Amino acid sequence: MAALPQYDWIIALISIAFCGSSFGNGANDVANSYATSVAARTLTMPQVGFLSMFTEFFGAVVLGSRVTGTIKNNIIGLDRFRGTPSTLILGMGCAEFASAFWLLTATKIGYPVSTTQTIVGALVGVGIAAEAGVSWGWKDGSVSQVAASWVVAPLISAVFSAILFGSLKFAVLERKDPFEKALKAIPFYLAFTAGVLALFITVEAPGAPSLEELGAGIACAIVLGTFFGALILAYVFFLPYAHRRLVKKDTRIRFRHVVLGPLLWKENPPIFWPAKGDEVVIDYFARDVPAAGNEDIEKQKTENSADKGEKLVNDTPAPLSLEDVERGKTAVPTGVEQYERKPEPEERFLAPTAHLPIHNPQRIWSFIKYFFLQGVTRDCVTHADAQLASVHDKAKQYDNRAEHLLTYAQVASAMMMSIAHGSNDVANAVGPWIAAYQVYMTGEVTEKGESPIWILVVAGFLLGAGFWFMGYSIIRAMGNKLCKMTPSRGFSCELGAAITVLLASRLGLPVSTTQCLTGSIVGVALMNLDVRAVNWRQVAFVFSGWFITLPCAGLIGGLLMAMSLNTPQFGQG
Template sequence: MNRISRVEYATIYLSRSLVAVGLGLVFVALAALWAALIVGGTPGGLTIVVAAAFGAYLALNIGANDVANNMGPAVGANALPMLGALVIAAVCETAGALIAGSDVVSTIASGIVAPSSFSDGSVFVLAMLAALLSSALWINLATWIGAPVSTTHAIVGGVMGVGAAAAGLGAVEWGTMSRIAASWVISPIMGGGLAALALWVINRLIIERDDKVAAARTWVPVLIGVMAWAFGTYIALKGLNNLFPVTLGTAALIGLAVGGLSWLAARPYVRRQAAHLDNRNRSLKVMFQLPLVLSAALLSFAHGANDVSNAIGPLAAIVQTMSGAQQGGTLDIPLWVMVIGALGISVGLMLFGPRLIRMVGDQITKLNAMRAYCVALSAAITVIAASWLGLPVSSTHIAVGGIFGVGFLREAIEARRMASGPGEDTPPHLAHEERRRRKLVRRSHFMTILAAWIITVPATALLSALVFRALRLV
């Protein structure tokens, strides 16, 4: 009977994963059906329907992989339950994509490979189809092995590979590619360094003080104001800039106003939270939970506004080409295309996102509200700094780099504490071998993620070239 019950549990577990896959296939089919109802009777309608299915599949995978970086820290810090994180992320991702995501697809469609390099429109359409499918397959594989990768790099690699296969290496805009390659190093280092710096500041200002609660009453409103400034500037740059032109200086002023108001509002909130807290580190996390939830929602909105282009950029280019518009011009994105991208990201998150959210939030290193706050703050500030410097960066690399930065700083602090003797939150002296094994960042995840980051662009480029060759034979 015991063996039979184990088989039953295994069957239930397997059926749950198959249900998610089935629902994902239903969404792809509905996207294709919707496209057929809209463009089925027009010239090239079948090609657009196939492209819509590929775009929906890519959007599902972006939702399953990329959104984990926004919600993982909040879930790992127990500031949000998984269901709440999924609902907030789905709503904010969809809102960001539909409200502010219509003006960010031209680089994907024409900035990586010059459209004039293709011999004719049909070759360009096959190239975009190959880029869609190859990027989706790679992100699907990365999600399956539990590696958060840059979906922007995946689609860029797909477009680069198919451009090289269709028109030669000279068709690739190598200047753009070199900046993207530089972001492989810049993004995680900036994110990790800023997150570690923020945690070090919190340690010095609050955690290492004798009266932690009194220090928190003074500094937590300031930290909330800094986060509000960063996210106000971030949203202005990545969201409002898609509605009307916003310079970095204007965005910083908008963020400064938001930060000042948030600091004023946070002072009574923190006083109430601190009224009955014990003078312990664990008590302080209560004050960081609300700003952490808000930061996760704002990150999701900005992600939806920016990264929906990864799913619909090639699809929009195909629709434009099949309608007879000139390649390389400003793309006029139909609403039905935007809806496929927005809903696809949300559906993918709901069906397949929890696994990677748990990995990002809990399995790389242990996060509490203060550490997760540092990760979210570093993500916003890094994007602002990168925009000022004109550097293309990956939100995935920034967030995961921030988690690694926090984890490695914790290891350094823990090593120093163990060397100086036991304290409130530290164990007694350990043997040298035990200290060496006592790592706070899981090295297996670190190596898996690093390897996935390095090979994303070349892997999707090669896969895209192979898919393009296969499509030309069909």
């Protein structure tokens, strides 16, 4: 029985805001884990959509904390609310609404923002409006540390990722016969990745000991044990698979056949469910923007998108048939270099039935397909931008097969980052709801609150759903718009960001995965030894999103709280 049943309507509204906040968290932050994998063509959007549903749900439900701090980072004091607990319900509702509104707005604009800093900003606004104490000084989780992380986190992450990519670049990719060097090195890179990510998950899991508490001996045992275990598995299973697919160029082989291990060394191995097709490896350096220097490219930009391949169009474009539209063809003037672009969801699902009555079953079915698939069928790799083409042209191209070997490590690191995100950042959405619900049920203000398993299930599902429907905006912003992304570069970015988060955990610094990944991408791009290999305009755009998140979320939360506390009531003057 609830202690404060008169406020059940506020709990209902907070629950709606909680759903929006979890959805926005998934749409914005989940995309960061997979952005480089999509941009590098390692994974497709549908693949990432399904993977994120699994990894986020697993992280939130299996690893998510059962005891959630009611006030994120203790950013505001609770003493102000102990005399009037119902005010805390109101405050948490305002913070949840502010967080949901800003995350969804930022995602729509394309701002990759920190969900942690969003809820911190919202709580600061609520605290100021309620005249509660706000933690401004330099201490764990304070506002000053959050602001410092805007610069510190990207710089540290950039250094680590640049070192990782530098080791790949000079020891493998730029050596004579890079593919042979890559075959010899890949087991060690896979093992190193496994070791780092094992430690990352161990330390970052809620309730787990910090590196300080864990001790150097146990930490080394985790890393070395995982390293040598993964190294053995790589030699026994991965190398035969890579040799069969990339050296023998057996087009029947897919990753599912890695379980055959040593059998793949045979001349005619027993391959189950052989794949069809004649492509062994995709071209990771296929141009994903039109050629630089094309002055009219912006005028010829259409709503379609591209996978790969270029062609020159004919002098006089012929009228397009329905089949042409479905394939993504467009009519453009003479001499403009154009991609054969796969259609955007509007062309793929809506255009073919646009001439039919709105009540026609075919048109209704096309609307249903568009609604459920538009988020994972958009092209997030290619960009019709001549200025961006000049940025991509500064990136050196390497052996395609050597790049392919690193896709497996990149997928593993992206999945681990996503699982860690689900386990940690679920508290950003759940925390305010738990705080309000605890007060509603007990009538008392508490520091900690038990998280019912069902709320973690809902949050985990919404994290994945948020990416499925809206994650494409952030994938575009954090991928090839910043620099040319390839598997070797993407792998270095993700692993460098993971190492940075580990180090920050050791030092007690509140860093954002978004900021770490951005710094990593810039650091790797600068390893081209040309500052023009970075799209600094996009970097400034991303940084501006971090800068305005705290004040925007705070302003929204503060205004909602101030208006709620000072609203005239019936029967009173």
